[in-house]
Amino acid sequence: MNVSHILTVTKNEDQGAGYFHLVARAPELASAARPGQFIHVLCAPGVDPFLRRPFSFYRLRPEAGEVEIYYQVVGKGTHLLSQIQPGTKLDALGPLGQGFPLDPKAQRILILGRGIGTAPLIALAEAARAQGTGVSAILSARNPDAIIGDRLLASWGVEVTTVTDESGTSDPAQVEPLLAAALDKPGTAQAFVCGSRRLARLLRRLAAARGIPAFGSLEERMGCGLGGCLVCACRVRTPEGETYKRVCNDGPVFPLEEVVLG
Amino acid sequence: MKPDLSVEICGLKLKNPVMPSSGSFGLPGYEEYMDLNGLGALVVKSITLNPRLGNPPPRIAETTAGMLNAVGIQNPGVKWFIENDLPLLKRFTPPLIVSIAGTTVEEFAQATELLEKEEGIAAYEINVSCPNIEAGGRAFGMSAAATQAVVAAVRKRTRRPIFTKLTPNVTDIVEIAQAAVEAGSDGLTLINTLLGMAIDVKLRRPVLANVLGGLSGPAIKPVALRCVYQVAQAVKVPIIGTGGISSATDVLEFLLAGASAVQVGTANIVDPYAMLKIIADLEKYLAENNVASVREYIGALKTH
Structure with missing residues (x-):
């Protein structure tokens, strides 16, 4: 599956408290994604900032062909993202990670x-x-x-x-x-x-x-987002002892009983 | 006419000179996202004799035009690799290069012995240069004698080609390269990451839990080019160049400096499709410039 997408931003609004609400047109992504998964976004062209930033979906609206994220401006990447005007194209990988295991029969x-x-x-x-x-x-x-x-x-x-x-x-x-x-x-x-x-x-x-x-959706500084670089490590308990799993690919959603919450 | 992208390195026939650097690209894993058969070769993340947990997070820090990592060779160990990953990786057509790491000469030797019994491995890359495996960023590759000991131990146990991956964190990389070649290394991979660190001023703490990490990305490309150039002047064995490559012209720069093939690392972390784009751009560049074969660039740097 090709996970590379070009999103068209339709809305990117300051919500106060340092939060922004971004809506983007991405019909394929909106259809493929599930709650708890995320997109890995190049916030600006060039090499500064160098890495992508991961954002979980805030809303998925396949009928409108749109995805929505809600983000907090915390550093250079999110600051540049907050400056983006509607109509701008965004390079994003997704949908990535394992979503929430919502039980279809849950009351x-x-x-x-x-x-x-x-x-x-x-x-x-x-x-x-x-x-x-x-x-x-x-x-x-x-x-x-x-x-x-x-x-x-x-x-x-x-x-x-x-x-x-x-x-x-x-x-x-x-x-x-x-x-x-x-x-x-x-x-x-x-x-x-x-x-x-x-x-x-x-x-x-x-x-x-x-x-x-x-279940908890975890956060960690991330590299590739696809499980290849092993930087977003999350300590987990297994029957064989403690080990590290990848937040991006094994998560970001983990059973709480499994993770070591330092 | 379609330009010829193929190269041959230590008997390995590559359809193009571009392969992932160890640890930057999920193998196996990324076959889910693209056709791996488009790559020149496949290089797996370093395997050690015994499983390694790796370092605590944070393991990554963003830097100007690059990043620091301190993963610490997290891997499931050579037995797990042979049973689980190797059968999957053997199915792809590009030559498979298995990277071996260790904390003692004996660990390198034993890992090689186990891998030697398996089919489907085209060559080994001997990682004597990871800065995250020992305290304080030490690595075998910082000493000519230690490099020689590791390479000799692996050489004794295999007839498959060996590429020794060297660290730039030395006074004279040529001396280390010569030591590796004398000990029987068929080729060299240049360079591993530069030892570095990042500090969070607000917290007054290092960003990486490991304090030190390896710097990679476009920021280190000039250093990598310099190392490839210096070593190519001094040794006869083929060189795989790596360090900050993110475009087709970057590839050609490394070939001009004396590399016969290249590895793309950090660019994969930003864009998993980077190598496939670079290969397509390389073909386009050669066609537009009426160059019949990419091999014309190897060592063709004009310095006069």
Whole structure:
């Protein structure tokens, strides 16, 4: 399969809090991709910045032939990306990685996102709602402006709980009862987390106690994105002992019980 | 008329002079994304006698026109390679070059012995130059005597061609190249990464968990060209040039400097299709410039 695509940017808007929302026309990609997978984007031509930047899908809209990402400006690459005007062509590899293993028969799932890490969970929630699966959402961020996807989720009938550093509600100790209550909702069959290792550890503990399979989408500095260069290592437990897997190709979604969350 | 891209190096017939550098390109793996039979040769990531976990992350740091890596030769070991990867890799038509690494001379020797029993391997690349395998960036290839010991140990155990991959992190690369050739290396691969580091000012910490790493990419191309040129003046064996190659004209520069074939490494990490594009561009360039064979460039540098 050829994973090289030229995307045409149709929208690239500042959403405040350092976040941008980029929509691009890429019909093949939109049809092939699944929630939890990502695109590996050349943010600018030339050799500075030199490497691609990986972005999980925020929304997949095959009917419109479009893919959407939500990103935070953190360095040179994302800064240059934020300057791109609609109509610009983008060189991207994708869809890459293993997506979320959404159970087609799940009655309900839980999503737990922090900051920009919420982005891939929105694509997952949309797919869940489309198959009739209920979604419970707990979203965490520095402040209310940095919560993403809450209105979209609400429009799909998802009950969203938000916690923030600013209101002093986002500490894992305070999230714990909220998360426990959400996991205890009848029919919760799977749980998914992204954006915080602390929240991932919390979810792993609470989900394991309830026998609910839990998955996290991980982040690591990435090279090729295709599993060839072995730089985006993630430490995992296996029956033979601890080893490294590739975030790009074995993940980015891993069962939480498998990963070593340092 | 279609230009001839084929080259021959130590008895290996390559349909074109372009192959991946060890560790930059998933073999096996990338057959899922493209036709590997379009490449001049296939070079696998370095294999060691025993499995190696590799270094903790972060293992990569972006630099100006390049990158640092400190993977640390993560690999499943030679037995796993023989049982799982080799059967898949044998199915492709380009010659297969197996890269061997180790932390002792004996490890190189034992790995070679195991690989020797297998069919489908065209040649070995002896990686004496990885800066991430020993503390402080040390490598066998930093000493002529140590290089000679490794090459001699492998030579004793195989009649297959050996390419010794050298490090630029030395005072005089010619001396090391001569030592490798004297010990029986049929060819040389020049160069491995340059030892480097990156620092995060905000955190006041090294970017790489391993602190030091190997610099690669367009930033090192002038150093690689210089090494190929110097060594080509001094030894008679064929050279595979590598270091920052990302275009067809880069390939020709290395051939002019004295290489008979080239490896593309870091460019694959930015674009997995880089080599196929370079090969197509190479053919186009030769056609446009009425050059019948790419071999016309090998060692044809005019210095007067």
